[in-house]
Amino acid sequence: MFSHKRADFGENFLFGAATAAYQIEGGQTDGRGSSIWDTFSATPGNVHNSETGKIACDHYNRWPEDLDLLADGGFDAYRFSFAWPRLIPEGTGTVNQKGIDFYDRLIDGMLERGLKPFATLYHWDLPSALQDKGGWLNRDIANWFADYAVLVQSHFGDRLETTATINEPWCVAFLSHMLGVHAPGYRDIRAAARASHHVLLAHGTAINAMRAEGGKNLGIVCNFEVAQGATGKPEDMGAARLWDGIFNRWYLDGLFKGKYPADVLAHFAPHMPDDFADDMAVVSTPLDWFGVNYYTRGLYEHAPERGAFPLRKVDGPLEKTAIGWEIFPEGLEEILTRISADYTDIPLYVTENGMAEVEGTDDPRRVAYYDGHLGAVLAAQRRGADVRGYFGWSLLDNYEWAEGYDKRFGLVHVDYKTQKRTPKSSYRAFQSLLTGANRSRVA
DSSP states (O other), X not given: XXXXXGGGGOTTOEEEEEOOHHHHOOOOOTTOOOBHHHHHXXXXXXXXXXXXXXXXXXXXXXXXXXXXXXXXXXXXXXXEEXXXXXXXXTSSSOOOHHHHHHHHHHHHHHHHTTOEEEXXXXXXXXXXXXXXXXXXXXXXXXXXXXXXXXXXXXXXXGGOSEEEEEEOHHIIIIIHHTSOOSTTOOOOHHHHHHHHHHHHHHHHHHHHHHHHTTOOSEEEEEEEEEEEESSSSHHHHHHHHHHHIIIIIXXXXXXXXXXXXXXXXXXXXXXXXXXXXXXXXXXXXXXXXEEEEEEEEEEXXXXXXXXXXXXXXXXXXSOBOTTSOBOXXXXXXXXXXXXXXXXXXXXXXXXXXXXXXXXXXXXXXXXHHHHHHHHHHHHHHHTTOOEEEEEEEOSBOOOOGGGTTSSBXXXXXXXXXXXXXXXXXXXXXXXXXXXXXXXXXXX
16 A cells, blocks of 8 residues: 555645557547557557557447546546547548547546546547658648647537647657657658657647637646766766757757757757747647656766767666666656746646556555655655646556557556456555545456
8 A cells, every 4th residue: 555645645636547549449440540550550560569459458348447447446537538530530621420429428427427537639649641641740730730629629628627739749759750669660860850849839739729719728748757877977967968858858948938958959950840940939838737747767878879869878777667667756756846946837747657567466566666656746746846636657557559568557457358457456555545445346
């Protein structure tokens, strides 16, 4: 069990669990269009065991059971994402009524169980038809995305507690267009530079479009890593500073200062879209709240042979999760207080935090991981960070992108052959914290 009490976090603090559409829904029927993850995962060599999200956790059919798990666990909120290709199969144009109907059922099901819907518009499943037009490399995506956002706002907005535009723009842009790890799998600095700008331009354009439709409580979710030098040598500290710019400051400075950090821009400048600076007022459109995803830290050393970005991540000495990430709760406190002190005083939510662990339902290391990071949230609050909520990643074991089904982040175990859900010890720990009970309707 956890060492904290619910009351420690404040009377109105929200606890939730998070998922993403492609990782859990399956249900690639009923008019849903193709996404870039359908084609990326179908390409040999991209994903562990060539696994796809075709079935995933079958949440498309089993959503009532999954919402019951959230309600029985005592959670206040559910962070989920809409699948753009389920709602607009070609990305623009004709709307899929069966997709509308699914999210109507899902959102109404949350409200019936007393769960606050925390929605995300984009969690990486770009319609394939838009990738055919250049995807995030095409400036027109800002308007495509805004039109999609207006659809969501006009049909679902009055039932949503919050709406986030993009989940983890660093992953959308750099991980997917420079490092090639995620769809569409590019390894190209020009593509990375343009995607890194267009993803924020699309975000700001969508915020303005939703507000014009009466949208409220709008934000974005960014992921953060504490970047530290592998040694105290100036060159290694410089490498860590550059990675902090690529991973953290590009998005923080763009969103809250209306400019990109000079050290990263020095590398991206030859490849940036023309007149990108004229877009920065839209990029930095004011937000109502800000989402923080945090998992780990990274140690970096100078690596001049690496060319455009002369740095290398090195293995650290701390205990690691099953995916190889160091367990460093102090980093969450650091990130939350840094954002509050240096960038914004708007409410913050920890929108993802969790760890991959081995198969099974007894997960004491995950319980300890969550306990440490909940302590980091309290420490950040004591230092003045206005943290309003915490979402564990993830409610269910699920499709972990390029890792396929090999890595399990869930509070609830999923047998992928039978789709049986079994709460883990970490789920019971949250249930005890939030309700004082240790029970569930789902055995």
